[in-house]
Amino acid sequence: MKVKEYEVPEELYYTKEHEWVKVISKDRVIVGITDYAVKMLKDIVYFSLPRINQEINFMDSLGTVESIKAVSEIYSPLTGKVIKVNERLLSEPELAYNSPYQEGWIVEMEPKRLDDELKLLLKSEDYAKLLQNL
Amino acid sequence: MKRTPLFHYHKDNSKLIEFAEFEMPLWFKGISEEHLTVRESLGLFDVSHMGRFLVKGKDATDFLNYLLPTDVLKVSKGRSFYTVFCNGEGGIVDDSVILKREENEYLVIGNAINIEKDWNWLKKHAKSFDVELNNLSDDSAMLALQGPKAEEVLQTLVKEDLKQIKRFSNFKAKIEDLEVIISRTGYTGEDGFEIIIFDVSYEEPQKALNLWNLLLSKGALPCGLGARDTLRLEAGMCLYGNDIDESVNPLEANLSWIVSFDKGDYLGREALIKVKEKGVKRLRKGFLMEDRGIPRAKCKILKDEEEVGIVSSGTFSPLLKKGIAQGYIKASLSKDDELVQIDIRGIKSLARVKTPPLYDTNLYGWKRIKV
Known part of the structure; x- marks a missing residue:
């Protein structure tokens, strides 16, 4: 669905900090930042990404994304282990802007407490409401 | 929050941020695009948030010569110069571009963040001089047309031959029916002009909006404070409050080219001589x-x-x-x-x-x- 000028895919889960989670299976999820986030950042010029196998807790820092103007934290929407990072973002950070839900994905994780933590995330309609009220 | 006359344009066309109490455009199309356009072609900035002070009267030159480390006696009419105001300890009160309009008439451009401080500073030191001070900040606007195409585009609007207008010169001109002062200066490192419009305000913005729209119609890209910052940083220019402030003197700030030690007494001279003798x-x-x-x-x-x-x-x-x-x-x-x-x-x-x-x-x- 579309809220204002922002895409909000229905099959994803969201954080209030504008990360998204796509559940592939019970031990594999993909994480990125939302269309709203990239449009706010606009000139995305730098990513710092976690190491593979790094264990990260729910809403701890997964890395940073920088626009020309400022640095922003990326928060981990789930507790788990990083199994893949999108290294293309290091040389082509604009991928996140151009394709936040596809080519601009940030990490793949193996979640530890998927069922419990999904309940703490926003469903697309709730995230849409959040954007509506910004 | 304060707003410039051009806010009426910015509110619908830009991402806004707060800067020095002003609600200003951060970008219109994006910082990168605006930045590269200024380096390669032409951008237009609203810089009306900056302070503008008129200093005139019999002692205007002596007054500024006392307040500035720069030798103002050597500046001729129609020239603009970059300088800093120092306090008694040599610390930088503000940095400024000053337009010498007439023998005893100057237009001082200061930072938005320092409008009140500069105004008080000028008033405080003016007491023993025969000068008249005017704070025009709220009743004027300033546009910066910047980039390698600036001369070509502005030439279609003014009758003066811009080939004869050197960098760091200023003149009075008419653009359509609007009287303006134009200074061949800027904060981007590129060639360009800063255009000052008088008797215009947020409440009565039309003159400024007309000129803004006219320059856009000639092909200039509107640019925000984001590109202004990246451009000035590449060029090596100071941002007051970040790169310079009262804890820094102009010699440390690598601005010794604006400091004269042989022009006679001025505010901060003793302190700066000490710094020079000791070495920075x-x-x-x-x-x-x-x-x-x-x-x-x-x-x-x-x-x-x-x-x-x-x-x-x-x-x-x-x-x-x-x-x-x-x-x-x-x-x-x-x-x-x-x-x-x-x-x-x-x-x-x-x-x-x-x-x-x-x-x-x-x-x-x-x-x-x-x-």
């Missing part, structure tokens, strides 16, 4: 990142694990596609090509000292154009 311990320089990473204000500068300086402003250069910065470094390490590390949130990243401009001056900047 730190110096403001430019930095180019050799490693990935974007330096930001307050990052530490290291050499062999020892702290040797601090970043005063940093960003990502849309032109060079790497991190750039300005900062203060131990004078003994301030030579070009010295390699240092900048601690970017815990990651020590290699950087190289460089005297700005940080871009290739054969390809970019006003010096490549004969002005």
